[in-house]
Amino acid sequence: MSAAFSFALTATDGAARSGVISTPRGEIRTPAFMPVGTAATVKAMMPESVRATGADILLGNTYHLMLRPTAERIARLGGLHRFMNWERPILTDSGGFQVMSLAELRKLTEEGVTFRSHIDGSRHRLTPERSMEIQKLLGSDIVMCFDECPALPADDKRVAESMRLSMRWAARSKEAFGDRPGHALFGIQQGGVTQELRAESAEALRAIGFDGYAIGGLAVGEGQEAMFGVLDYAPGMLPEDKPRYLMGVGKPDDIVGAVARGVDMMDCVLPSRSGRTGQAFTRRGTVNIKNARHANDPRPLDEDCTCPACRNYSRAYLHHVFRAQEIISSMLLTWHNLHYFQEIMGGMRAAIAEGRFAAWQAAFHAGRAEGDI
Numbered sequence: 001m002s003a004a005f006s007f008a009l010t011a012t013d014g015a016a017r018s019g020v021i022s023t024p025r026g027e028i029r030t031p032a033f034m035p036v037g038t039a040a041t042v043k044a045m046m047p048e049s050v051r052a053t054g055a056d057i058l059l060g061n062t063y064h065l066m067l068r069p070t071a072e073r074i075a076r077l078g079g080l081h082r083f084m085n086w087e088r089p090i091l092t093d094s095g096g097f098q099v100m101s102l103a104e105l106r107k108l109t110e111e112g113v114t115f116r117s118h119i120d121g122s123r124h125r126l127t128p129e130r131s132m133e134i135q136k137l138l139g140s141d142i143v144m145c146f147d148e149c150p151a152l153p154a155d156d157k158r159v160a161e162s163m164r165l166s167m168r169w170a171a172r173s174k175e176a177f178g179d180r181p182g183h184a185l186f187g188i189q190q191g192g193v194t195q196e197l198r199a200e201s202a203e204a205l206r207a208i209g210f211d212g213y214a215i216g217g218l219a220v221g222e223g224q225e226a227m228f229g230v231l232d233y234a235p236g237m238l239p240e241d242k243p244r245y246l247m248g249v250g251k252p253d254d255i256v257g258a259v260a261r262g263v264d265m266m267d268c269v270l271p272s273r274s275g276r277t278g279q280a281f282t283r284r285g286t287v288n289i290k291n292a293r294h295a296n297d298p299r300p301l302d303e304d305c306t307c308p309a310c311r312n313y314s315r316a317y318l319h320h321v322f323r324a325q326e327i328i329s330s331m332l333l334t335w336h337n338l339h340y341f342q343e344i345m346g347g348m349r350a351a352i353a354e355g356r357f358a359a360w361q362a363a364f365h366a367g368r369a370e371g372d373i
């Protein structure tokens, strides 16, 4: 176990990279996909099942946990790892994005954001300092700066003002974070889809200095083409020797395209959220298991998949338990989707290490249908 936080790049193949992040709670193989455990649980999954899918790290959310059960209660109970029975690394988002997308009656000032809880309407305030305090109480291994992610579409002036506020908040976050060996603080690049603003943000973050650098402000409805357009240059603006984390991404082909452009870490609710709605991701495309055509199908979701859902159950069974709204339906499809996302990551890590990423990427796309299969 490493006493400190460090990142080692082990291979590159074009812009794609593979490496290892070492933390006191274990190693994170990159490129890495982080399942989202918003309210101290990856929905419909036991922690040991999340680990069995191949996840090295999961994501928690400051916004949700500060509202319920509160960071102070989790700290009194031994911290988030103990509380949710996940002893490996946890990255927590800082709350800025979730406040803007979930909270009510928000008021944004230079100081921070005041808002009412979407749960019970209670009043709360988030500032860079309070976000750092909450993430410290939770005990997360990788802390995210408190930032503002502007909703798109937004004009350049609004994006520039928002980015510059986030850079001032990044400096305050760093100051409040202090010196915490074994814990990491990641800065978050903003700047929308404007290259000059992205460059200004990257320079501001480098000047402050962080253990890792996230690319924020994307996966907010801009679409894959615009997102890849930013990823054609944004990762290269960030320090090469630190992890690069693309927030909130994404569909399987988004993830592959992001890794091809130099991204090391990602998180997304998609595999778990879709698992609960009956959408399965497979190497041949997506399966909407509630569709009547699966009602009598004795085959597994994916003959080539080794997850419990594919090893032990037919599409007909999965179709039935979804139609019957049985709890096991969410468990099995979430497990399958997280397993498949980790298979993609493992395949890319091996391909990059062996210098065959382009061939792997071509094979990934060759086998996939566009619509539902």
Ligand SMILES: CO[C@@H]1O[C@H](CNc2nc3cc4c(=O)[nH]c(N)nc4cc3[nH]2)[C@@H](O)[C@H]1O
Pocket (backbone or CB within 6 Å): 093, 094, 095, 096, 097, 098, 144, 145, 147, 148, 149, 188, 215, 216, 217, 218, 219, 220, 221, 247, 248, 249, 269
């Ligand atoms: C497209 O799917 C929807 O959108 C979200 C994923 N997209 C996303 N973009 C993000 C950007 C940021 C950011 O700039 N800063 C911080 N601190 N956190 C972020 C978190 C993000 N998540 C899902 O919640 C889903 O509802």
